[in-house]
Amino acid sequence: MHPAKSIVFFTTLTGAGYGLLALLGLFGVLGLLPAGGLWGAITMAICFGLIFAGLLSSTGHLSHRERAWRAFTQWRSSWLSREAVAAVLTFVPAGLFALGWVGLGEVAGWTRWAGAVAGLCALVTIFTTGMIYASLKPVMEWHTPFTVPGYLLYGLMSGLSVLTAILSGLGHLPDGLPLVAALICLLGFFWKRASWYYMAHQARLPSVNSATGLGEGTVRSVQWPHSSQNFLLKEMGFRIARKHRRRLRLIAQGCGFLGPALLMVLAELLEGPGGSLLLIFAAALQLVGLLVERWLFFAEATHTISLYYGLGASSS
């Protein structure tokens, strides 16, 4: 599948933004968020900034942005529409939460509950994002049990990295939080490795025989219907070079999971402003790594249309 920049940025940034919002809800209920309107303003600006940047990027994928409002109408059948609705509805409790934290200066009483509801809505939003891809049967690398948990896990993981960096920068880092964040990064790493393992070993279905209705024997494409590229090949016949894939996977693992985990452990040992800098760097590094991870999520995925064109699978 063609890795469109707009969608790569969209899913990565909103994943981190909504993941952060989900954790703010949790931390608010646990009473771990610092009092003070300024702290609230800084945190919520980062959270909303990530979400807005992501949502704005998603509209870059549309050819008719003036009709984008229509995407809120088909939530009965479409996961993309459900995502649009959930993404926007989340702003109601999230806005109340931000108002309470910034205006009243503390996360208590109704603000706490608004935060909890916002957090749940944020989780629902990430879930719907994952379902857009997991529900597509023609893309076997997405139509797996790994996709939705992956989106939730990477969203929460990057959200936690950002939250850890923020709380450390504001001087309100709960004890041991970097270690917890590092553990979540390792969990993300293992989930990614398991997803790739599954991808490499899953049965390649359907077959070209099934796609053409020619049941027996080997079926080989000898002539395409057209002599140059077309929409189908550009959009769904994207193939990634093997050597690039190996390197990009290393970058995704290093920057997206293992590097940040290592930095977080170092920050726990270092403490002080040096530790804060390390945590900020870890969060930024992770976002870069996840952009590469998300690019690969698209680039390595194959569509059944490649069967008709006799294109080999890129992921095996």
Add this chain to the structure above:
Amino acid sequence: MTSLPKTTERQLGLAIDLDSCVGCQACVTSCKEWNTGGHMAPLTDLDPYGENPDGVWFNRVHTYEQVTETKSRTIHFPRSCLHCAEPACVTVCPTGASYKRQSDGIVLVDEDKCIGCKLCSWACPYGAREFDDDVGVMKKCTLCIDRIYNENLPEENRVPACVAACPTGARHFGDFSDPDSAVSVLSRERGGVELMAELGYRPTNRYLPPRARACGDNNIAPLEAVAGEGGLLGWIDRLLSR
């Protein structure tokens, strides 16, 4: 509404005979010619006379080689929208631009509602939808709704352009919801195949697999020897061979 109708009154579609198709591309060009002025017009071409011509087509013919233990054969394979009973291309549409008609089961796009997110093209396993970069909307086969109901055309021409154009009669149009319709009977008799049935889209169109060829025992008598014959023909042969 991108929710699917519970039932459709009819289920119009095509039966495509892979035994008769000769890969002449007449259905391809005829489809393009009709539809570039039809319901989904235009079928944009980009760089048509340049190095890399690109454009929107609703029907494309692939060529395959099928090799089995006993034989190998060349097969021409026209690929177009199958007007599925469970079209995920419709249900994934966030705007209501894609829809399946209750009256005849045809899957269409309302160009005025399409935002160009391309998700429907990802959801279609058959590559039936093609994006028009120029207009910024998704386009697809309409089963020639502007021909099959067109009272300005003589009745025998009220079939999709691809069906009308086929010189070998490899394309058949009809109602698959009626078990006694010509296409239903044909599909039943020839063992019509649902493409990628395991994905559960329940396509309407059927592909009729190539018939088994008579081969094996070769009973044709060997050619007669021409050399060394006597008589008049032998004399002429010797005369001409000098």
